[in-house]
Amino acid sequence: MRIHTLTKSLLTSIAFLIGVTVVNQASGLELINDSEHAKGKALVEQYCTGCHRTNMITRSSGYSADDWKSLTSTMINLSNQPKVEQQLFNYLATNYSPNTLRTPTLLGGETKISFTQWQTPTLGQRSRDPIEAADGTIWWAGQRANLIGQINPNTGEMKEYFLPENAMPHSVTTDKAGNIWYTGNKNGSVGKLDIQTKKITEYKMPDEQAKDPHTAIFDEKGILWFTLQHSNMIGRLDPITGEIKLVTMNAPRSKPYGIKIDDKGTPWVACNGRNCLVKVDPITMKLTDVMLPNEATRVRRLDIANDGMIWYVNSSQGKLGRYNPFTGEIKEWPSPSGSKSHPYAIAVIDNMVWYNESGMRPDTLVKFDPITETFQSWAIPSGKVYAGIIRHMRPTRDGDLLIHQSSTNKIIRVNIE
Numbered sequence: 001m002r003i004h005t006l007t008k009s010l011l012t013s014i015a016f017l018i019g020v021t022v023v024n025q026a027s028g029l030e031l032i033n034d035s036e037h038a039k040g041k042a043l044v045e046q047y048c049t050g051c052h053r054t055n056m057i058t059r060s061s062g063y064s065a066d067d068w069k070s071l072t073s074t075m076i077n078l079s080n081q082p083k084v085e086q087q088l089f090n091y092l093a094t095n096y097s098p099n100t101l102r103t104p105t106l107l108g109g110e111t112k113i114s115f116t117q118w119q120t121p122t123l124g125q126r127s128r129d130p131i132e133a134a135d136g137t138i139w140w141a142g143q144r145a146n147l148i149g150q151i152n153p154n155t156g157e158m159k160e161y162f163l164p165e166n167a168m169p170h171s172v173t174t175d176k177a178g179n180i181w182y183t184g185n186k187n188g189s190v191g192k193l194d195i196q197t198k199k200i201t202e203y204k205m206p207d208e209q210a211k212d213p214h215t216a217i218f219d220e221k222g223i224l225w226f227t228l229q230h231s232n233m234i235g236r237l238d239p240i241t242g243e244i245k246l247v248t249m250n251a252p253r254s255k256p257y258g259i260k261i262d263d264k265g266t267p268w269v270a271c272n273g274r275n276c277l278v279k280v281d282p283i284t285m286k287l288t289d290v291m292l293p294n295e296a297t298r299v300r301r302l303d304i305a306n307d308g309m310i311w312y313v314n315s316s317q318g319k320l321g322r323y324n325p326f327t328g329e330i331k332e333w334p335s336p337s338g339s340k341s342h343p344y345a346i347a348v349i350d351n352m353v354w355y356n357e358s359g360m361r362p363d364t365l366v367k368f369d370p371i372t373e374t375f376q377s378w379a380i381p382s383g384k385v386y387a388g389i390i391r392h393m394r395p396t397r398d399g400d401l402l403i404h405q406s407s408t409n410k411i412i413r414v415n416i417e
């Protein structure tokens with residue numbers, strides 16, 4: 001054991017000195033070496049590390065063999081290799097059986113909800129960010145599989161549209177006419193799928209430093225606003241002229257993430273790399289930083305209520321926050337599952353705040369009532385298991401909520417009664 005640790009840290013220091021990373025090897029070592037199921041470990045390394053590291057497995061909530069099968073059937077099809085399946089799932093079930101490492105605190109309450117789930121076709125696509133279009137169909141981004149998809153919620157029929165090379169869409173949104181827009185996170189573009197002709201138009205970033213369009217939203221005037229997390233920029237695209245303008249954040253590594261627009265047409269951005277919210281002047285694109293209390297605060301996403309209050313998830317501190325743009329007051333509430341709950345996506349519907357605790361397994365959906373200051377929460381199902389993370393949630397026009405689970409490629413409608 002000592003030798004093993006020493007070797008690992010030695011490797012890490014050498015790697016550090018020569019500037020390479022040993023992350024992959026290190027996380028490979030984490031898998032339990034189970035001599036009885038030695039083949040199982042090798043099979044996991046063979047079949048389960050193509051899309052993510054093995055820490056997905058070591059940090060999971062653990063499953064029975066049946067449930068491991070059910071979970072991974074949304075990622076990879078091994079059904080034509082029954083022997084491999086059996087060895088793999090026995091190894092996983094023996095060494096990664098159900099645990100309580102990340103069990104959430106669930107709170108009861110008056111609100112009743114139900115979940116309608118759709119399983120997207122392409123395996124392992126990391127489907128995410130569902131949004132309702134003008135015609136009532138639901139669109140999502142299949143980030144890993146370079147596609148965007150459409151669900152007809154009445155029939156359950158789904159269609160997938162593959163995107164230009166290496167777009168790897170982080171998100172989708174829609175314009176008033178019902179066209180679908182995606183952020184090309186890997187090829188420095190935003191793109192439009194014309195809803196009539198199904199033709200895709202790519203708009204390339206005018207600056208090669210602008211590499212990773214992330215989350216996008218239209219304002220009332222039809223301008224598309226978007227964040228570029230690692231490029232540390234905010235952009236705007238006028239679809240009529242095709243012109244793109246970019247501004248760099250006031251501070252380095254602010255990591256602009258979620259973006260929403262208030263009723264005056266002013267975009268607000270969440271910082272995932274610094275303790276700030278940022279207000280964007282829609283004409284000059286001048287940025288004003290609103291500093292949040294704790295320096296360690298990191299905010300994935302925000303939303304704006306009808307009364308103008310800006311609600312945000314304090315992801316790093318496990319809190320829900322509210323910024324009052326009229327008085328400057330900031331208030332925060334600890335999320336029910338505590339400091340490691342990592343709240344992520346957020347949407348305000350009829351002045352009720354909805355968000356998820358993505359650090360927990362099951363991932364929980366939380367409702368907060370700002371008047372009574374009370375929480376209610378639910379475990380989010382992924383078919384027959386509990387797994388996955390909501391990364392973006394948006395309401396439907398009739399006041400329900402669209403969510404997803406990126407591990408299991410589920411798009412889910414939360415029917416709020």
Ligand code: HEC
Binds near residue numbers: 051144387388
């Ligand atoms: C084709 C790609 C792909 C393959 C192959 C794949 N996965 Fe995954 N898996 C994913 C994606 C995508 C996620 C979600 C990652 C995210 O949300 O960032 C995921 C998430 C997970 C999770 C996390 C579940 C949770 O609680 O959120 C586990 C556990 C997991 N995979 C296990 C496996 C195992 C075991 C195998 C091999 C049998 C496997 N994966 C093979 C794509 C894949």
